[in-house]
Amino acid sequence: xxxxxxxxxxDKEKCIGNISFMAEKAKYHNLILxxxxxxxxxxxxxxxxxxxxxxxxxxxxxxxxxYFAGDGWNDxxxxxxxxxxxxxxxxxxxxxxxxxLTVCSAETLEFIDQNIRHQVGICIxxxxxxxxxxxxxxxxxxxxxxxEIIINSRKLSFxxxxxxxxxxxxxxxxxxxxxxxxxxxxxxxxxxLKFGHIVPNMVLSTGDTxxxxxxxxxxxxxxxxxxxxxxxxxxxxxxxxxxxxxxAVALAAPLVAKHYERLEIVIYGGxxxxxxxxxxxxxxxxxxxxxxxxxxxxxxxxxxIFVTGLSQEHGIIKCDEEFFGRIKVGDFLGIIPxxxxxxxxxxxxxxxxxGETADHLSSSNVKNLFTR
Amino acid sequence: xxxxxxxxxxDKEKCIGNISFMAEKAKYHNLILxxxxxxxxxxxxxxxxxxxxxxxxxxxxxxxxxYFAGDGWNDxxxxxxxxxxxxxxxxxxxxxxxxxLTVCSAETLEFIDQNIRHQVGICIxxxxxxxxxxxxxxxxxxxxxxxEIIINSRKLSFxxxxxxxxxxxxxxxxxxxxxxxxxxxxxxxxxxLKFGHIVPNMVLSTGDTxxxxxxxxxxxxxxxxxxxxxxxxxxxxxxxxxxxxxxAVALAAPLVAKHYERLEIVIYGGxxxxxxxxxxxxxxxxxxxxxxxxxxxxxxxxxxIFVTGLSQEHGIIKCDEEFFGRIKVGDFLGIIPxxxxxxxxxxxxxxxxxGETADHLSSSNVKNLFTR
Numbered sequence: 001x002x003x004x005x006x007x008x009x010x011d012k013e014k015c016i017g018n019i020s021f022m023a024e025k026a027k028y029h030n031l032i033l034x035x036x037x038x039x040x041x042x043x044x045x046x047x048x049x050x051x052x053x054x055x056x057x058x059x060x061x062x063x064x065x066x067y068f069a070g071d072g073w074n075d076x077x078x079x080x081x082x083x084x085x086x087x088x089x090x091x092x093x094x095x096x097x098x099x100x101l102t103v104c105s106a107e108t109l110e111f112i113d114q115n116i117r118h119q120v121g122i123c124i125x126x127x128x129x130x131x132x133x134x135x136x137x138x139x140x141x142x143x144x145x146x147x148e149i150i151i152n153s154r155k156l157s158f159x160x161x162x163x164x165x166x167x168x169x170x171x172x173x174x175x176x177x178x179x180x181x182x183x184x185x186x187x188x189x190x191x192x193l194k195f196g197h198i199v200p201n202m203v204l205s206t207g208d209t210x211x212x213x214x215x216x217x218x219x220x221x222x223x224x225x226x227x228x229x230x231x232x233x234x235x236x237x238x239x240x241x242x243x244x245x246x247x248a249v250a251l252a253a254p255l256v257a258k259h260y261e262r263l264e265i266v267i268y269g270g271x272x273x274x275x276x277x278x279x280x281x282x283x284x285x286x287x288x289x290x291x292x293x294x295x296x297x298x299x300x301x302x303x304x305i306f307v308t309g310l311s312q313e314h315g316i317i318k319c320d321e322e323f324f325g326r327i328k329v330g331d332f333l334g335i336i337p338x339x340x341x342x343x344x345x346x347x348x349x350x351x352x353x354x355g356e357t358a359d360h361l362s363s364s365n366v367k368n369l370f371t372r
Numbered sequence: 373x374x375x376x377x378x379x380x381x382x383d384k385e386k387c388i389g390n391i392s393f394m395a396e397k398a399k400y401h402n403l404i405l406x407x408x409x410x411x412x413x414x415x416x417x418x419x420x421x422x423x424x425x426x427x428x429x430x431x432x433x434x435x436x437x438x439y440f441a442g443d444g445w446n447d448x449x450x451x452x453x454x455x456x457x458x459x460x461x462x463x464x465x466x467x468x469x470x471x472x473l474t475v476c477s478a479e480t481l482e483f484i485d486q487n488i489r490h491q492v493g494i495c496i497x498x499x500x501x502x503x504x505x506x507x508x509x510x511x512x513x514x515x516x517x518x519x520e521i522i523i524n525s526r527k528l529s530f531x532x533x534x535x536x537x538x539x540x541x542x543x544x545x546x547x548x549x550x551x552x553x554x555x556x557x558x559x560x561x562x563x564x565l566k567f568g569h570i571v572p573n574m575v576l577s578t579g580d581t582x583x584x585x586x587x588x589x590x591x592x593x594x595x596x597x598x599x600x601x602x603x604x605x606x607x608x609x610x611x612x613x614x615x616x617x618x619x620a621v622a623l624a625a626p627l628v629a630k631h632y633e634r635l636e637i638v639i640y641g642g643x644x645x646x647x648x649x650x651x652x653x654x655x656x657x658x659x660x661x662x663x664x665x666x667x668x669x670x671x672x673x674x675x676x677i678f679v680t681g682l683s684q685e686h687g688i689i690k691c692d693e694e695f696f697g698r699i700k701v702g703d704f705l706g707i708i709p710x711x712x713x714x715x716x717x718x719x720x721x722x723x724x725x726x727g728e729t730a731d732h733l734s735s736s737n738v739k740n741l742f743t744r
Contacts, residue, residue: 003457004457132688256453256454257480262503268452268453275643275648276714312432312714342684
């Protein structure tokens with residue numbers, strides 16, 4: 001491929017492999033797969049899921065729901081605490097598609113009940129230990145109050161309890177991911193025991209990519225909503241969620257300067273391309289790992305060759321002598337991102353290793369419609 | 373103002389105040405002001421500089437140069453190591469405007485000399501201690517070799533030595549910023565002494581916002597290229613580059629959930645809005661500081677109220693009891709960003725506190741023209 005500027009490469013075969021893997025896993029465990037589309041935010045990539053039977057999706061904003069509804073997706077859960085300022089846009093969406101909104105409080109629920117003009121499903125965001133947002137699964141008083149509002153409403157129906165265990169991302173090993181996941185699904189199951197008599201058709205839904213990739217216990221769970229697995233990234237690789245060859249995106253970035261005295265090179269590829277998300281490899285804070293670009297994609301990771309510094313447009317890569325010796329100004333290097341969702345959001349489009357392009361919501365104008 | 377979604381508020385009066393301050397300072401010190409437009413990346417905001425006499429600008433990519441050339445700017449320095457893959461676009465630009473390219477090596481310089489079709493100015497990127505990129509000011513052998521290539525070329529003319537002292541951002545106090553700056557301008561001055569006889573019209577150019585804001589010694593310097601000062605941000609405030617009321621941008625973000633048990637709130641405003649840039653306030657890693665939005669802008673900083681966690685769309689704010697008690701779901705809060713350049717790049721547009729909108733390169737399609 002002939003690039004002139006940084007571009008986000010997408011290996012379609014790896015991506016389809018990831019989509020297929022999770023579809024098979026969901027089928028095997030008899031789970032609804034409602035993949036989270038916030039990672040790719042792409043009509044093109046969204047269509048690839050359809051070939052594996054996906055017809056229900058998750059998004060994290062009304063903008064994203066609008067974007068995917070615009071491409072024919074008609075069963076969408078917005079898995080983000082409902083923003084009451086977006087009631088008008090939500091009403092428009094609810095008039096067109098099967099929409100589920102997510103709530104964390106009785107107040108918001110009452111607001112929706114009073115202001116929504118169409119049938120919507122309600123997900124109660126449930127906290128089973130992450131402590132970012134949601135109602136604690138132990139707060140059955142609050143949950144009961146919310147279920148009553150739903151049951152007594154003519155517009156609202158109860159979809160289920162949804163949880164996101166983001167703390168799996170802080171796990172030190174796979175056993176800890178399993179343990180977080182197992183505790184969470186047990187907590188969710190107690191909610192079915194407790195409230196099954198009043199909301200018999202509830203969906204128990206869990207989400208994070210590490211647990212959905214690694215775990216095999218989904219006892220009592222009805223639905224999974226992983227997102228990042230469509231691409232994976234360095235973070236997932238180091239957590240053990242994927243193998244390196246499953247990572248489906250790499251930033252192609254040109255080398256613009258070589259500094260012999262410190263074996264460092266500078267790429268045109270910075271915080272506005274990769275994002276400032278980092279991880280620690282030993283004591284080293286890194287922003288990406290380097291691969292060689294090949295005719296059909298990219299190589300295995302180059303051991304120890306990382307992006308060690310990032311400013312707005314500059315990336316700094318610390319090299320060993322072998323690597324430094326064989327690269328030259330103008331070469332494009334591949335950078336495996338630390339967090340593929342943020343890199344995709346910044347890059348605003350994809351180029352497949354076959355040379356096709358794929359869209360991203362960020363390059364559309366939907367996201368910018370912020371005023372009433 | 374009536375927002376429904378996160379929006380980047382711009383206080384035009386503060387912004388104009390910052391533009392005016394630096395224009396006055398440059399005039400007082402008899403310096404060429406060539407402001408770096410990578411912070412705002414906006415045609416609208418760019419026009420405001422014209423009222424203060426600015427007709428020369430700095431950018432950090434060919435994309436940005438194309439964007440601003442498209443709005444009538446005709447003297448542009450691309451202060452980023454030249455990417456040889458962009459020779460075609462650079463030729464187009466050089467045919468239209470007075471263009472300066474930046475080089476870090478004789479190899480790149482030779483490539484430009486052989487492939488450029490129009491007159492271009494050459495800046496030698498000079499390293500006086502930051503160690504990110506550029507030729508060390510002590511490496512006079514390499515500099516002489518590069519100057520010879522320029523002198524012997526029919527297309528190239530020498531613009532000058534340009535330095536960016538990004539290490540001022542790591543300074544622990546104002547004295548350290550002054551000391552970095554003073555050492556750097558002394559180093560640049562030795563280059564004039566050394567090479568003035570062969571390139572008598574050289575421009576000595578320095579850039580960083582902390583030094584340009586704080587320092588009064590510009591002895592021997594011809595040009596300054598600060599950028600961030602147009603908005604400033606929390607990082608600059610904590611460095612001492614600005615006072616809080618000079619910060620000209622704030623993210624307006626709606627409150628979507630309140631968690632009484634831990635006095636935390638969740639806003640719709642995450643890494644895709646603010647960026648993951650952080651700083652430490654004491655032992656606390658923070659991603660923004662909260663202000664109250666007012667009819668005409670925003671308040672002083674709310675002491676101790678910071679964005680303490682960020683995921684893709686969620687921001688977590690740790691509150692005190694007073695603040696927690698007086699805010700409710702649906703309210704818009706103001707968040708002063710840690711790094712305004714990255715927040716602006718993510719938000720893709722501005723809304724002034726008077727309700728006007730301003731563009732940003734990221735919402736145009738220029739940035740996406742990455743293939744030949």
